[in-house]
Amino acid sequence: MRKASRLGKRNSLSRDQIIEAAISILDESGKGGLTFQALATRLATGAGAIYWHVENKDDLLISACDVVIQRTLHSVVERPTPEETIRAVGLALFDCIDTHPWMGTVLAQTPGKMPMVRILELIGQQVRVIGVVEEWAAVSALLSYILGVAGQNAANAQFARKHGLDRSRFLGEVADVWACLDATAFPFVSSISCKLAEHDDRADFLAGIDLLIRAMLPVKR
Amino acid sequence: MRKASRLGKRNSLSRDQIIEAAISILDESGKGGLTFQALATRLATGAGAIYWHVENKDDLLISACDVVIQRTLHSVVERPTPEETIRAVGLALFDCIDTHPWMGTVLAQTPGKMPMVRILELIGQQVRVIGVVEEWAAVSALLSYILGVAGQNAANAQFARKHGLDRSRFLGEVADVWACLDATAFPFVSSISCKLAEHDDRADFLAGIDLLIRAMLPVKR
DNA sequence: ACATATATGGAATGACATTCCAACTATGGA
């Protein structure tokens, strides 16, 4: 990757094209499916040409993630209260990562980069509107929680894909393993193993957001 | 990897030896430093021999992580109240991952496996003692939060190592980038960029735990 | 038209994880 394009581009490659193609491949085949070879094939070019527009694979992944994050966050409309807006942002992100699991992995591994900054900004603004005293503690807790859930979901999806299972079959397998644990050493885990398969990730996620929001609101209720 | 050892082992390899060697390498050189070649060299054997005792690299990473997690959690002594025990578990994990950043990556990528199950169990037990109504919501929020912070710290450390920076220099660089953002589009992030370098990850982590604990306690206070 | 900066595409290169395989070595019967 050198500098910006200058040449007229009859039939040429552009950074945006490359990123869009990368997003398609990632959505279709997961993070493991994105190789420079696959990308070059889809774009009918060679791997070398791609490196003219993109620094390396991390650059590509972060940019792809950023494009989708921008679209996602842009689609969230402001709600009457900052609490509700935070919930809406959280849900939008949850659904986004549910649709594009590779994003969870990328987000969880690229600290301080743009995609995460956008999330931080949006949440930070809302927390600031609420006027929480321990502002940074609240914002960073929300962010870590969201990224944690994102990472978990991404890992689940990646594992499930690798072993050719769908989500519920995957959870079923986990539940089976948990159920076989020694109930003396693992009383809690074995007691919840049966509920694992039927739980609702999305509802759990929202419950966590609500816990955090409740704790950061002024001491009433 | 086939079955358990049976042969007398004068000068032989054992799974435990391999895992300990892997932990050393991971601690010294990070996740990127653990290759079967490096491991074979350190153990004065060949890569093939290692595969007799270990299924694949994931197996090795998970086992290494599990060994350290067991030691860590084992070292946490029960406190007078479940809340304090949860804090102690959290801090022990935080410090553990601070010392062994590779564990953050592994934990964040191996859903439902033993290392995470141990954490889940310990937290679940304490939350159960508290008697929270929305038990699962509370436990899963705590777990996701802890794994989220773990993942962030791991990513920071990994990035810093790759670029040969120490933690504070790394945060400094991030702060510089944030400070250059358009303050109109990113009012929150640019306003906190100056505080980034001097903040205390560990205190922030604990503050998040406290937020979650406070929110799950009965409605008093 | 020429010199130059931009771009391309495909062929190296170098790291790895993983698999293979040709020895080696206990162990438990004959």
Next chain:
DNA sequence: TCCATAGTTGGAATGTCATTCCATATATGT
């Protein structure tokens, strides 16, 4: 005691990638 067998080893293939190289194109402005 000695062999057949199953457990182990070490190192050499294999195959897949990211990344780099390089020999060609193709605009641009002079």
